[in-house]
Amino acid sequence: MDFQRVFIFLGLAVTGYFLILTWQQDYGSKTATEEIPYISQEETALDGSVPSTPAQSDSSIPELSTIPTMPLSAVSPATQAPSQPLISVETDVLRARINPVGGDIVAISLPAFPATLEQEDQPLRLVSDFNRYQLQSGLIGPDGIDKAGNRPIFQSAQVDYELGSRNELRVELTPNLDGVNELSIQKEYVFRSGDYLVDVSYEIENRGSTPKTMAFFGQIKRDGQPPQEQDSNFMTLQPFIGGATRREDERYFKIDLEDLNEAPYQYDFTGGYIAFLQHYFLTAWVPFRDQTVRYFGKPAAGSAGLYTIGYTAAPVTIAPGERVELGGQLYMGPKDQPRLASIAEGLDLTVDYGFLWFIAQPLFSGLTWIFDWVGNWGVAIILLTVCVKILLYPLSAASFKSMARMRKLQPEMVRLRDRYGEDRQKLGQAMMDLYKKEKVNPLGGCFPILLQMPVFLALYWTLMESVELRQAPFIGWITDLSAMDPYFVLPILMGISMFLTQMMQPEPPDPIQAKVFKFMPVMFTFFFLWFPSGLVLYWLVNNILSVLQQLYVTRQIELGRD
Template sequence: MDTKRLILFVVFSFSILMLWDSWQRDHKPTPAPLAAATQQIEDGSIPQAANSSAASTTQTNPPVEAGFRLQSAERINVETDLYKASIDTIGGDLRHLELREHKDDNDLEKNFVLMDDTSAPMLYVAQTGLIGNDLPTHKAAFTSESSSYQLAAGASSLDVRLTWKGDNGIEVDKIYTFHRDSYAIDVSYAIRNNSGAAIDPSVYYQIVHDNQSHQGSYMMPTFTGGAYYTDADKYKKLSFSDMTKNNLSKNTNDGWVGLVQHYFVSAWIPKEGLAREFYSKKLSDNLFSIGTVSHMGVIEPGNSTELKSRLYAGPQTQSDLKAVAPGLEYTVDYGWLTVIATPLFWVLSSIQKLVHNWGVAIILLTILIKLAFYPLSAASYRSMANMRELAPRLQRLKEQYGDDRQKLHQAMMEMYKTEKINPMGGCLPILVQIPVFIALYWVLLGSVEMRHAPFMLWIQDLSAVDPYYVLPILMGATMIIQTRLNPKPTDPIQAKVMTIMPIVFSVFFFFFPAGLVLYWLVNNVLSIAQQWHINRTIHNEAAKKKGNARR
């Protein structure tokens, strides 16, 4: 049998079972629909103030509202080269965000909607607020000079300023700064203390998301949930089921916190060096918040202060992520194979820059990997070819010894020793290659660059399934050919399993992205060519030995 195919079949079958189990545990449907968010429960959407020795008593009791709901007032529309955004004057929340360079999953005429507050089918908003001294939370009403902003031609940035004035004389400006050709949005607070007393505010940044949207398909579940990064703990993911069990509470002086989904991420990145506490909360049956809160420091009467933060909201493009914040590139999660997958992606993207086609880049990378592992593959195929030549003799031994397993085994070992063949000689070379094959699998599955990337002819999206299932069918055909090139098992049950396995294995590929199937198809074609060449060489050598023996 083809040892490589069997091992990969077991590995992928086990992986799929584990993914299915994880999906069931982390994303099983809740009995109440998303609309249940309006049930009368305590609203915990406003976090507690950050710890401070000088914290005022007004900080410890933020306003509480019965039942979580998003209030709305006027909308401010913002348009840049990358975004179509909508900001609500209630809290200055970022309520709607379209990515102009990325299209909808099902309709290429529409932009991909990253954030939305309609609850149909998802609820996903970015909020900020101030806690203490009756300062504006995300429930306060702001004003703006305009209801529409657009990045001017030739301009490098666009400021959207919202203003709040309190009865105590305190004034707060909340400023969004959008940058050309950047998915990093600066969010600043400018506070002017015109009151007669010192104030001691805390600032929070959070993302509210439902636990039902963006969960992937049954066959290809993907992670959607919270995540954070610190220099000490590195990258950590937090599922919605984890948030249900325990609230996150992590104190640190660095890092970011956010929400990740397949291909996209939103992350709050506080000012460098600012002490912060990462937190999460379950707001209702289906809604969760994850964010960060920091103490700003005392502001004396007549003084003012400004605090900047950054929101990354966009695709998981590694070059962009690395430029924004340390550790943000880990949201492209390759798991324990990151050390292998990262250089593979670098090689793949380097090839793409030369050929300008991700499908061609996949083919060329597959060829490079095949060349790199050619000696190991050759050793494996040579071992299997020798076993193929021995198959008739092994069958005769089985007929000779019948059900006497012990004598059959001894005779087989003696034959292997005489012919200098190790029946397991093909396994070790394949085991060495498996981590590379699986790492490339995760690279192709997790790279946003593949999303809506055309290859040729009918393959216009390498991240989607082949619409006509041509690649999976060809994949199945190559597996059948490989099975016939391998030594036929002497056991009838094993022989039947080897006959059915290509069909079963191909079924999985009907649900895999076309880019993945393309990789495996090319790999199989190259393997067939190499295996056929080695089989022919070994067969000619065996025939030559028989001819010499007769003389």
């Protein structure tokens, strides 16, 4: 039995298995591009109960009972807003649509990210009615203006806003308070040049003679479906769609939407964030300053398949004549790690590199550094592969030396097989005596090769989770390193390189093993047909370097220089 080949085969098989599982979980969606219709009062209504505020953590935070929940049946039907166009806001990186009903963001497009390479003039729609996706905010509590089923109607000075050459754009919205003059409220969105982070605030003045109590909430409402129907290809299933937040003991805690059907999520925390994730992009609410807030997640009442995740700040009591500002920050854009890290601790971890993050993160840093130097992500992958190969040279050299020595013993191993025939016990003993005599460890090359498997898996997650590689071109027909090779050129070349690698290894004495290992290049070529071309490029270059290294090591052993 050729133990070395068995271990190598098992290692490659396990790697392939994990890659398939990860691909199925993390890749394969398309992006919605259809137009956004007007959204009615019913669609912008809050769920059956408004969010509750955080429980008391010090004397400044009232008891939960001071902010009652309000069932939908307890409120009078909302006054239907007259047909009004959505308010349009355009910056250099964001195109937003705000519904006057509730003042919520109901559409977000990202001009810097085409929906597809075939539709370069169509920006990716991150928030759209396709998934009933809305970014809601408001004021709740005894004197809040947002009630379940009854949202305020806002007016703006204009319908279209454009940042132009300015650094900052303020969109001010004034609610119709139905003749109530005791409160002066103004909702404001602040957009900035080159930034996906938006300030959302309410400026409130109590003009009455009694104190007013209310609390700010921000939430994301969305269904649990991918942005668009999936490819029919069996290798391209949906990516992770769900929430993420910060906890005391975890900077990155995933919220599975299916779990919310069993039990709503609730957690009080100072600072933090709560985000809704999809492949490469996210939306996230971040509280102002270091507020103690209540994060929550739950199915939307009365809407099958719809979920809300968000937070509610502590209630604030406004004295007569007092003016306060309540609000938070809203991020709507790509998973840009440096920018996310600067917004909230742990928000950059939404770029999920899996359990091998401690390997993937340095790989991404190295890949980015090389790209800044060469300006091409494909070339950066090639150079990163060379660097990884150099770092792992001592380990791989030991493996290649072991295989070279085993190859020199091949004639003697064949002779022993012919001598003992089907007597496997005597054949095994004779093989062990031969290894001992020649001072060859049949497992000597296995451990170093298995140590390289985590690097391969980590690079897979690096390529799949890094938005920088989305639609990144390489050469010629490779226009997107995060997508499969449309003509299967790289997978076929990878299969050929794997076949050449096998030719340089000693042939297993067992005929069944020999057939299995000859089939491996075909099997891996089939798997890699649907893998991202950037990953196939890495494996191809790694195989080529392995062939060159094996030739060098074998030559050194033949010359007696080992």
